Amino acid sequence: MRELSKTAQRWAAQRRTAEAVLARPVTERGFGPRHPGDAILIDADGTCHGSLYLGAFDRQLAEEAVSLAPGHTARVCAVAVHDDAVREAGLTRGGQAEILLQPLPAVPPRWWELLAAGADAALITWLDEPRLHAVSTVVTPGPGPDEADLPPQATARARELLARHRAGREVQATDAGLVLIETCPAVPRLVIVGGGELAELLVAQAGLLGWQAEVTATARDAAELLAERPAAACLIMLSHEPEVDVPTLRTALTSGIPYVGALGSRHTQERRAAGLVEAGLDDEHLDRIHGPIGLDIGARTPAETAMAICAEVLTALGH
Structure with a gap:
């Protein structure tokens, strides 16, 4: 996701974030080896920036992003590719995933600032049970002011992964929904x-x-x-x-x-x-x-x- 930081910051400076959407997996099975931080930004006209499953679902995700209801800060949609479509997409193998679509204004600007600087950063996103609302908070190796409402186990896990220099995504289930942990360790x-x-x-x-x-x-x-x-x-x-x-x-x-x-x-x-x-x-x-x-x-x-x-x-x- 780090490669998207400059685009996100440029859109913010140009005041183009209102209708933009960040899309990345919550759960996935299959697909073969790939970068654990893959994600795409979708702008107001449906153009996708970044890489997610080699673009196999870009059109579908763009359509889903446009249909994100006003007032909702999340939408989760299912994608899948199998059989002959795998070869046509250029993927190693078939798979299926649930993709979180989140309006760009709901992602803290500090997330993009840290990624652009090449620093250690984690993003913890709480997703409610109906999967209509998401709240994201940035976590760094040191204590931060915005972590009081985060599940302690999610914060601890994020810092553990950063300390081990592991990029990726993990999901923790709670009574109120899901907690998505995304880690982007500092660039070596x-x-x-x-x-x-x-x-x-x-x-x-x-x-x-x-x-x-x-x-x-x-x-x-x-x-x-x-x-x-x-x-x-x-x-x-x-x-x-x-x-x-x-x-x-x-x-x-x-x-x-x-x-x-x-x-x-x-x-x-x-x-x-x-x-x-x-x-x-x-x-x-x-x-x-x-x-x-x-x-x-x-x-x-x-x-x-x-x-x-x-x-x-x-x-x-x-x-």
Whole structure:
């Protein structure tokens, strides 16, 4: 859903949100692998923006959005695709889902602001039993002022998923209706210290995953990048220069970022460890360094190594 934030904010600035609708699944079965945050925005003339089931139901959802009754803040409609229609839609397999249509003004503007900034955010939406009204509240990793009326278990679950860097949707049933939990963790940001072919390939691999990546050669610049969004920053140390790698690793290990990896021989790793101990770090800090860097997938080429590093980052973010 993060890719819709700029569109939603632009429509708000242009005062085009009154008749716009946000559509996303509440329940679903089948369809095969897909992005857990898929959603679409439907504007007043029925044009769909974004991606949901490769557009298989865009026309139906646009018609349903137009028929959303005045005063209702929700409408849930069923969609399904099976047999030959699956191939025609380009989907992996058939499936069925219930789609929540919610007027865009009913979605807190702060949701779009946080998504546009690449920050951690969750949206908790209470849907009444008749499925005609929905109330959405934004939840972030820290306590917020608008959470008093939210089910505690939903808030706790949202924060748990954000902490595990898990994007997706979950539904909790209550006596009064359904609670939809949607999580958009902060976009991972690789801080790559040191240049060369591997750095370039890491940037390319990060782009394929929708991550951000920055390459720098100095400890000062690396420290500034790591401090900008520490919850999403991941250090990839490629430099073998003592005046760069030791201070940067120390900054990363003491700032609590989720992943610290360092490329280098056993001798280089031992030299770094000795420098970090001299700088005041202990074994608990040193144990957080992934070195040798990357998952053991038998990587031999620089491209395979870049893939192994990103796979290890992904594994670390999910724990």
